[in-house]
Amino acid sequence: MSSDYFNPNNHFAEQAKLNEQRARLEEIAARRELDAEKFRNQSNDSLIAQLRDKASVLAEKNHQLQRANAQLETDNKFLESLLSLPMDEIAAKNPRFKASHDAQQLALAKWILSQKAYAETAFVVGIAAGKNAEEILAIYKDSVSSVLANATKHNNNAVGNPVLKAHADSIIKRN
Known part of the structure; x- marks a missing residue:
């Protein structure tokens, strides 16, 4: 054996085997590292595909939201311009508004009728009492001032009606 140990051919053969x-x-x-790298790459590929899909879905959702926002802005501008129109024009464009507008117009017409009837009655009574038209109109103007000043003799003050009370100052400024 000792001769094999010193044999240079055996030494090189052993080195070659090692x-x-x-x-x-x-x-x-x-190979193990390559397989692990392949696995990591496949995982990364899957993750990249998932992220692309998610980005695509989010981009579509963003696009839908932008379209919805643009539509809402358009609707808002339309409604703002619609609300700036006279009520008769709004009623002509919107059947639901027309129904409530017509109901308010009917109430206003009834109120105007009652005021015209009171005015006619005032003239009939005033003329029967010996007053002329100018005197009756002067009494009317004094009555308007008394109502707005909350100083009537028969409790017909402006404060008795919430709508009139809310607008009394505006009426006074305009008269």
Whole structure:
């Protein structure tokens, strides 16, 4: 055996075998590393695909929201311009508004009728009492001032009606 130990051919053969074993082990390690890298790449590819899909879905949702926002802005501008129109024109464009507007117009017409009837009655009574039209109109103007000043003799003050009370100052400024 001792002669084999010093045999240079055996030494190089042993070195070659060790190198071969080392190379096989390195190859196995490299293959394992390659397989692990392939697995990581596949995982990354899956993640990238998921992220692309999610980005695509979010981009579509964003696009839908932008369209909805643009529609809402258009609707808002339309409604603002609609509300700036006279009520008769709004009623002509919107059947639901027309129904409530017509009901308010009917109430206003009834109120105007009652005021015209009171005015006619005032003139009939005033003329029967010996007053002329100018005197009756002067009494009317004094009555308007008394109502707005909350100083009537028969409790017909402006404060008795919430709508009149809310607008009394505006009426006074305009008269």
